[in-house]
Amino acid sequence: MASLWMVVLFSILALGDNARAQDDETCEACKMVVEVLEDYIVSGVAESILDDLDDICGILDQAYLEECKDFVRENLDSIIEWTMQDKNEKEICTLLSACIGDGSTEGPKPTEGTTPTNGPEPTDGPSPTNKPGDGSYYQNYLKGEGPVAHPHEGGRLHDLSGWVAIGQVLPEDKRAFVQQIMLRRIDNDGNTVWTSRIGESCPHGLDECNTGFSVAVTDDMLYAGVGLLQGGKMKPAVLALNIADGSEAWRVVMDSGSGHGGVRSVVVDGNDLLCTGYTDALDSGFQFVVDEGKAKVWKVALTSVGGELSGETTLGVEELSQGAKIRVDPVNGGYVVTSTAWGVTGAGETNVVVLVKLDTSLQIEWSKAYGDDRGASQVFDMLVDAEGNYLMGGHTTAGEGVVNWDYLAIKVNSQTHEVEWRKTFGQPRGFDARYIHDEMYGVAHDAAGNYILLGGSGDEYSYSETNADGWSSDVWVSYMVVVDPKGNVLSQGVYGTKDGNNAGEYLSVCHVTGEIMIYTDSDTAPGFGFLSLMPNN
Numbered sequence: 001m002a003s004l005w006m007v008v009l010f011s012i013l014a015l016g017d018n019a020r021a022q023d024d025e026t027c028e029a030c031k032m033v034v035e036v037l038e039d040y041i042v043s044g045v046a047e048s049i050l051d052d053l054d055d056i057c058g059i060l061d062q063a064y065l066e067e068c069k070d071f072v073r074e075n076l077d078s079i080i081e082w083t084m085q086d087k088n089e090k091e092i093c094t095l096l097s098a099c100i101g102d103g104s105t106e107g108p109k110p111t112e113g114t115t116p117t118n119g120p121e122p123t124d125g126p127s128p129t130n131k132p133g134d135g136s137y138y139q140n141y142l143k144g145e146g147p148v149a150h151p152h153e154g155g156r157l158h159d160l161s162g163w164v165a166i167g168q169v170l171p172e173d174k175r176a177f178v179q180q181i182m183l184r185r186i187d188n189d190g191n192t193v194w195t196s197r198i199g200e201s202c203p204h205g206l207d208e209c210n211t212g213f214s215v216a217v218t219d220d221m222l223y224a225g226v227g228l229l230q231g232g233k234m235k236p237a238v239l240a241l242n243i244a245d246g247s248e249a250w251r252v253v254m255d256s257g258s259g260h261g262g263v264r265s266v267v268v269d270g271n272d273l274l275c276t277g278y279t280d281a282l283d284s285g286f287q288f289v290v291d292e293g294k295a296k297v298w299k300v301a302l303t304s305v306g307g308e309l310s311g312e313t314t315l316g317v318e319e320l321s322q323g324a325k326i327r328v329d330p331v332n333g334g335y336v337v338t339s340t341a342w343g344v345t346g347a348g349e350t351n352v353v354v355l356v357k358l359d360t361s362l363q364i365e366w367s368k369a370y371g372d373d374r375g376a377s378q379v380f381d382m383l384v385d386a387e388g389n390y391l392m393g394g395h396t397t398a399g400e401g402v403v404n405w406d407y408l409a410i411k412v413n414s415q416t417h418e419v420e421w422r423k424t425f426g427q428p429r430g431f432d433a434r435y436i437h438d439e440m441y442g443v444a445h446d447a448a449g450n451y452i453l454l455g456g457s458g459d460e461y462s463y464s465e466t467n468a469d470g471w472s473s474d475v476w477v478s479y480m481v482v483v484d485p486k487g488n489v490l491s492q493g494v495y496g497t498k499d500g501n502n503a504g505e506y507l508s509v510c511h512v513t514g515e516i517m518i519y520t521d522s523d524t525a526p527g528f529g530f531l532s533l534m535p536n537n
Helices: 002-013 019-042 050-057 062-084 089-095
Strands: 137-143 149-156 162-169 181-187 192-198 211-217 221-230 233-242 248-253 260-269 272-281 294-303 306-314 325-328 335-345 348-358 364-370 377-384 390-396 406-412 419-425 436-445 451-459 477-483 489-495 502-509 516-522 528-535
Touching: 019 050, 019 062, 019 089, 050 062, 062 089, 137 489, 137 516, 149 516, 149 528, 162 221, 162 502, 162 516, 162 528, 181 211, 181 221, 181 528, 221 248, 221 272, 233 272, 233 294, 233 306, 248 306, 260 325, 272 325, 272 335, 294 335, 325 377, 335 390, 348 377, 348 390, 348 406, 364 406, 377 406, 390 451, 406 451, 406 477, 451 516, 477 516, 502 528
Parallel strands: 149 211, 149 502, 211 260, 233 260, 377 436, 406 436, 436 502, 477 502
Antiparallel strands: 137 528, 149 162, 162 181, 162 211, 181 192, 211 221, 221 233, 221 260, 233 248, 260 272, 272 294, 294 306, 325 335, 335 348, 335 377, 348 364, 377 390, 390 406, 390 436, 406 419, 436 451, 451 477, 451 502, 477 489, 502 516, 516 528
């Protein structure tokens, strides 16, 4: 449709009656626009394109300004990818059907991530962890400010003006401490735009009662999945906040059953929010895995006046006591939930990874557990790829060469429900594996369809060692692995600072600029740590 618009628009702009002349004019007009876009892209300021559309499209007749702007918005990702593949204006416009090609031009190809070029020196980090050129990404900045807090998720703003993270405030001074949910928006330079803290003081006997688990981003609103104090319990809730200033617009609070509950994951599907989490838990506050509770899925309808609970189901899957993440499945329809559960394998009763496929009415279509006879497997994030298959990320004590906790990535075929591959990764700094935890908490994909795995790596024991690069095992780092759809490693590296802990908790990928934002549990950037990575190539 966009290519058709391009042909129609530039044909209108073309001069003369001759068909060949008209083709030439169409092609030239397209190349004019693409040339301007390329200047932004190669200069590293692609994030400014959408803000500068009036100027960019101003090179054409004013009558076609809005059509040009719509076209750029629709095709920007492809133009960026082709530019990064060193295609010229003629090749790109041929792919957009505005120029006549020789038939040799191909579409986007997956990025080959193992031979990076040098990028600019890292900035704003007290002590960069890596040098440009030794991996697919280099550290751009690491920033944060108080109060001391722990992030759990984050996202890219749709207008590319910055990022947002959600988590909870941590104790600094017990005498004045109020345990609250925290959300923070930053600009593209890592500077705080606003911070919102939500929640009342915990009653006696509850150390934690307000937890920010998840955030979904739309054009003008944020939807936060939280556990919120109400009536002496932590209850599952969704909060709607205005992106502009972080003010709360409305909230929907669900029943927590006989105990505590929380919304661990929230996503947007048209005019609905889909949420998963738990109720009936014995303990309040953040838990990596809720062992006692009921796994829940909720649907919240977005109305003209706010949100309204429109659907709810308990996931009656054996030994499943929570939902960790929910995703819309645009290929197979409906939704998919993943979480850690208890199961019996050759290792005895242990943790296993569970997938639950739901239809749009929240009815279970199928579910399956994925365990390993060699040890425990835990899952904390998932994605649905372009082919409709499922990639889960977490950590495990089971696998070839696995000694302690290592990264775990499992790819499941959505049609057969079988594992396509199971991979483990760990020990990026070469320490004694008996004393190092490699804990994965986030998965994402880049514009080429490769999978990005992110978490933290560090020492949980009295053991202490410093490697040849000056890293101490006692310092936690953000550890990132990039693999292709078959699970082959393209690159891996560690990021943060040698001055203190910066463990990765979650990540977001901007498919326009290629930037990755890692949300860190940080000593050196108090509050939420925002660790920006830029692609080397």
